[in-house]
Amino acid sequence: MGIHNRILLAVDLHPDYDEYTTQRAVAFAKEQNAQLYIIHCIEPIHAYGAAQGYQLILEVEKQVEDEANKALSELAKQYNIPEEQQIIMQGPPQRVIVEQAKTLNADLIIVGEHGRHGFSLLFGSTADGIIHHAHCDVLAIRAQEEKKAE
Amino acid sequence: MGIHNRILLAVDLHPDYDEYTTQRAVAFAKEQNAQLYIIHCIEPIHAYGAAQGYQLILEVEKQVEDEANKALSELAKQYNIPEEQQIIMQGPPQRVIVEQAKTLNADLIIVGEHGRHGFSLLFGSTADGIIHHAHCDVLAIRAQEEKKAE
Numbered sequence: 001m002g003i004h005n006r007i008l009l010a011v012d013l014h015p016d017y018d019e020y021t022t023q024r025a026v027a028f029a030k031e032q033n034a035q036l037y038i039i040h041c042i043e044p045i046h047a048y049g050a051a052q053g054y055q056l057i058l059e060v061e062k063q064v065e066d067e068a069n070k071a072l073s074e075l076a077k078q079y080n081i082p083e084e085q086q087i088i089m090q091g092p093p094q095r096v097i098v099e100q101a102k103t104l105n106a107d108l109i110i111v112g113e114h115g116r117h118g119f120s121l122l123f124g125s126t127a128d129g130i131i132h133h134a135h136c137d138v139l140a141i142r143a144q145e146e147k148k149a150e
Numbered sequence: 151m152g153i154h155n156r157i158l159l160a161v162d163l164h165p166d167y168d169e170y171t172t173q174r175a176v177a178f179a180k181e182q183n184a185q186l187y188i189i190h191c192i193e194p195i196h197a198y199g200a201a202q203g204y205q206l207i208l209e210v211e212k213q214v215e216d217e218a219n220k221a222l223s224e225l226a227k228q229y230n231i232p233e234e235q236q237i238i239m240q241g242p243p244q245r246v247i248v249e250q251a252k253t254l255n256a257d258l259i260i261v262g263e264h265g266r267h268g269f270s271l272l273f274g275s276t277a278d279g280i281i282h283h284a285h286c287d288v289l290a291i292r293a294q295e296e297k298k299a300e
Contacts, residue, residue, distance in 0.1 A: 003174050003177050003181065027153050028153050031182070032181070128278045128281070131277055131281070131290050135292065136292055137291050137292050138290045138292075139287060139289045140281045140288045140290075141287050142286055142288075
């Protein structure tokens with residue numbers, strides 16, 4: 001058993017997302033003999049004063065959620081992560097990830113950098129917020145240099 | 151071999167520093183079968199306009215450095231980290247740690263939270279800066295809850 005037994009991996013399902021970070025995170029969890037949970041957060045669409053289009057926004061949100069479910073399930077299948085360890089939640093990523101780690105009693109949160117652009121929704125201020133508010137360890141996985149330079 | 155082969159562990163040698171983070175970092179490095187380097191940064195004393203007392207400041211800096219060397223060497227001895235893997239450097243911790251990781255071709259930097267106060271020189275904005283500027287992965291190790299609550 002490693003020093004981490006329950007790991008929560010936060011993934012960014014953006015179509016440009018490089019899978020290198022997921023691969024390394026999964027390899028890392030296996031090394032540690034840890035139980036690996038995978039989470040994706042959907043940020044609510046900001047639409048103040050969109051009274052006329054509100055129904056449309058709800059439909060878009062539903063569509064985004066369906067696609068996220070499909071993408072997460074495909075990703076998880078690739079790495080043999082069972083369905084009960086796949087989590088999709090709506091809300092601000094920082095808060096949702098920190099809360100979920102606590103609920104799962106995770107001892108490590110992994111966030112990955114975005115391959116293509118060198119950052120991601122889960123890096124930058126979100127990673128900072130997670131480090132400051134998480135009750136557990138946090139591992140930030142950097143993208144491959146050559147991928148970033150592309 | 152783990153996903154990390156060369157690890158740079160940044161330590162805070164403050165007398166209140168809780169060794170729990172060091173213990174976990176060392177256990178982690180052993181698990182990964184990695185080569186572990188240990189670094190301590192000494193921040194220069196800010197003394198603008200201290201023309202009259204400049205000699206005194208240099209003496210204090212020398213004393214701080216000597217004590218840091220002694221403390222790091224004792225800590226390293228406890229964990230069987232050889233002398234050539236012990237590093238003391240002067241300068242702003244964030245910059246020094248990031249540069250040193252690059253020089254050593256480290257693939258992981260570990261920073262630890264302070265046990266007693268729940269933060270340390272190496273947490274907070276320094277950890278943020280390291281995550282944003284490091285070329286490699288960064289693991290932030292949280293202090294024990296019961297220690298923080300003391």
